[in-house]
Amino acid sequence: MPATSVTSEKAVTNVSKRRTGEFRRIVRVLLSRKLVVFGLVIIFLLLVAVIFAPVLTPYDPYKTSLRETLQQPSWSHLLGTDNLGRDLLTRLLYGARISLLIGLVVVVAAAAVGTLLGAIAGYYERWLGSLIMRVMDAVMSIPMILLALIIAALLGGGMANVMIALAVALTPAYARLMHGQVLTVKQNDYILAERAIGSRSIHIMLRHLLPNCLPQILVVMAMMLGGAILAEAGLSFLGIGITPPTPAWGSMVNEGMQYLETNPLMCFAPGIAVMLVVFAFNMVGDGLRDALDPRLRGTI
Amino acid sequence: MTTFIIRRLLQSIACVILVTIIVFFTMRLLPGDPIRMLVTAQSMTIMTEEQIEFLRHENGLDRPLVEQYFTWMGGILKGDWGRSITSKMPIAGELVHRIPITLYLGLVSLIIGLILGVAVGVISAVRRNSWLDNVITVLANVGVCIPVFLIAVFGVYIFGVRLKWLPIYGFVSPLDDFWASTKSLILPVLCLATFPIAGCARQTRTSMLEVMNQDYVRTAWSKGLSERIVIVRHALKNALAPVMTMTGMQLGGILGGSVIVEKIFVIPGMGLMGLRGVLGQDYPYIQGVVLVVAIAVVLANLLVDISYGWFDPRIRVR
Numbered sequence: 239m240p241a242t243s244v245t246s247e248k249a250v251t252n253v254s255k256r257r258t259g260e261f262r263r264i265v266r267v268l269l270s271r272k273l274v275v276f277g278l279v280i281i282f283l284l285l286v287a288v289i290f291a292p293v294l295t296p297y298d299p300y301k302t303s304l305r306e307t308l309q310q311p312s313w314s315h316l317l318g319t320d321n322l323g324r325d326l327l328t329r330l331l332y333g334a335r336i337s338l339l340i341g342l343v344v345v346v347a348a349a350a351v352g353t354l355l356g357a358i359a360g361y362y363e364r365w366l367g368s369l370i371m372r373v374m375d376a377v378m379s380i381p382m383i384l385l386a387l388i389i390a391a392l393l394g395g396g397m398a399n400v401m402i403a404l405a406v407a408l409t410p411a412y413a414r415l416m417h418g419q420v421l422t423v424k425q426n427d428y429i430l431a432e433r434a435i436g437s438r439s440i441h442i443m444l445r446h447l448l449p450n451c452l453p454q455i456l457v458v459m460a461m462m463l464g465g466a467i468l469a470e471a472g473l474s475f476l477g478i479g480i481t482p483p484t485p486a487w488g489s490m491v492n493e494g495m496q497y498l499e500t501n502p503l504m505c506f507a508p509g510i511a512v513m514l515v516v517f518a519f520n521m522v523g524d525g526l527r528d529a530l531d532p533r534l535r536g537t538i
Numbered sequence: 539m540t541t542f543i544i545r546r547l548l549q550s551i552a553c554v555i556l557v558t559i560i561v562f563f564t565m566r567l568l569p570g571d572p573i574r575m576l577v578t579a580q581s582m583t584i585m586t587e588e589q590i591e592f593l594r595h596e597n598g599l600d601r602p603l604v605e606q607y608f609t610w611m612g613g614i615l616k617g618d619w620g621r622s623i624t625s626k627m628p629i630a631g632e633l634v635h636r637i638p639i640t641l642y643l644g645l646v647s648l649i650i651g652l653i654l655g656v657a658v659g660v661i662s663a664v665r666r667n668s669w670l671d672n673v674i675t676v677l678a679n680v681g682v683c684i685p686v687f688l689i690a691v692f693g694v695y696i697f698g699v700r701l702k703w704l705p706i707y708g709f710v711s712p713l714d715d716f717w718a719s720t721k722s723l724i725l726p727v728l729c730l731a732t733f734p735i736a737g738c739a740r741q742t743r744t745s746m747l748e749v750m751n752q753d754y755v756r757t758a759w760s761k762g763l764s765e766r767i768v769i770v771r772h773a774l775k776n777a778l779a780p781v782m783t784m785t786g787m788q789l790g791g792i793l794g795g796s797v798i799v800e801k802i803f804v805i806p807g808m809g810l811m812g813l814r815g816v817l818g819q820d821y822p823y824i825q826g827v828v829l830v831v832a833i834a835v836v837l838a839n840l841l842v843d844i845s846y847g848w849f850d851p852r853i854r855v856r
Contacts, residue, residue, distance in 0.1 A: 273676070273679065372552070372553070372556060373556065373560065375553055375556075376553050376554075376556035376557045376560055376832075377557075377560065378790075379553060379554075379557055379790065379832045379835040379836050379839075380557060380561070380790075380828055380831065380832055380835075381790040381791060381793050381794030381831060381835070382790075382791075382794060383794035383795070383797060383798070384793070384794050384797060384812060384827075384828065384831065387797065387812070387813070387816045388561070388565065388816055388824055388828070389564070389568065391570065391816040391817065391819060392565060392568035392569065392570030392819060393568055393569060393570070394569065394570070464683055468683065468685055471685050471687075472685065472686065472687070472798055475685075475687045475798065476797065476798060476801060476813060477817075478816065478817070488685075488687070491685075491687055491688070491691065492687075494691075495691070495802075498691065498694060498695055498699060499699050502691075502695050502699075505688075505691040505695075506688075506691065506692075506695075509685060509687065509688035509691055510688065512685050512688065513680070513683055513684050513685060513688055516683035516685075517679065517680060517683045520679065520682065520683055521679065524679075
């Protein structure tokens, strides 16, 4: 049947054309805004630092040198050295790895668990759903940083525990979003049709509910990446997250506080690094939201 | 409206009780152990296992979890919030001194954030796409991503170390010396208010732009009302509802941020208390702080929900 195969081929190319067209439109919307472009440049630089840190700097982020402590910026140490004689720029570059790794893992974990909980709560509206959502409400009424502090402290600090603590603190936001989305999508006739032909719940959830809510979840993930990095910096600053000598930006600011008068760069450089990276992810998240679904403006 | 308020009030109480359950049991199920912390912190490593078990028994930590929970809750209702495991001091007494400090700091920051943020947001929306709007938008976007500790470090460096205008730590009660108190609070409030200012500005701008396109605003214009009346009475009043929701949620952020701010500026408030409790894994201490914070946050959300009726009469009917 040559005729049908031709038409189906045509259909396929049409679909893929529409996909690339959509992709181009998103890229165009993103690149049309200066702040988003600025954010993309920062993220690019961050990735360069994450991947090429050992190539970019001749120094070791952990090796102390008591003869070179607290140096002012110079050609050999562009940002100077810290109280243990370690090159500040080197520690900054290696710190990018920690920030990005924690941010990504936390956001993905929180999104996975939160989306699942929200989907279950939205699908089984009765007691299970309301139980899940009431628990989420309760968790949300504890300030994120306080909740993460408690969990991280009781787990004992360290990178994995910080990730768990922050992921738990961020989960309710996804659950709430997904819950709302599922309640709306559920009203559609095609869900009713699926039910009528006897599809299993898990099939409906994975095939219909999840894909319909995916754009919003992706947008929130992008926007929360900055928040997660900010929260990790806060925990490390308080001495409960990533602890020295690991070069986490938050704990570097904390270490630098004592030398604020003579070497303010020890505080300013890592603090500004956190700010720039969070700014970049927020801007790209905002841009992505407007490009994917302008109706979300003001709601997320 | 009354039934709505009563229902929301009951929901709020249920939410707070749920918080106590979650925090109480999660803490005890996680690997941390306040007695071990106490023993290592005070270098009492020579203690025998029996002595450690005695300490555990003395603090009631060897009893079944459910029993411990109800003992604690019963105490709360009677005004006995338990004693700190580390310092043995009654927690209620300490909270009474610390709550006003954190609340004062937080509310001042929140009110400044709301007023300044809304004002800036309205200007930004009314003068849309002007250079002023662009500057405000960029600043507001920067404002929501500055870490609290970076503002603190900048503030301390500029106003404390270089200019020597402001004290860089300490807290003076406004009842003792209002001027000195205000001076000591400028930097902490600056740290805590930046996020609310920026957040409110962004939200106000977005919802003002939305409202300005509504029919009733066009009607107001066409009635020939002055710009001020249209913007303030017709547009802003309706645009404020989402801003209020956000402000309610920001109280939690401020109370969380006060942990960091109180640590940097050595302010003897609840944030510092929470941090000390967390560092010592002191269960009753943490429970006390979380309970107060959760009540504050839930109460703020309740007030916001009730205020909705005032901002948007359409909700009152429902």
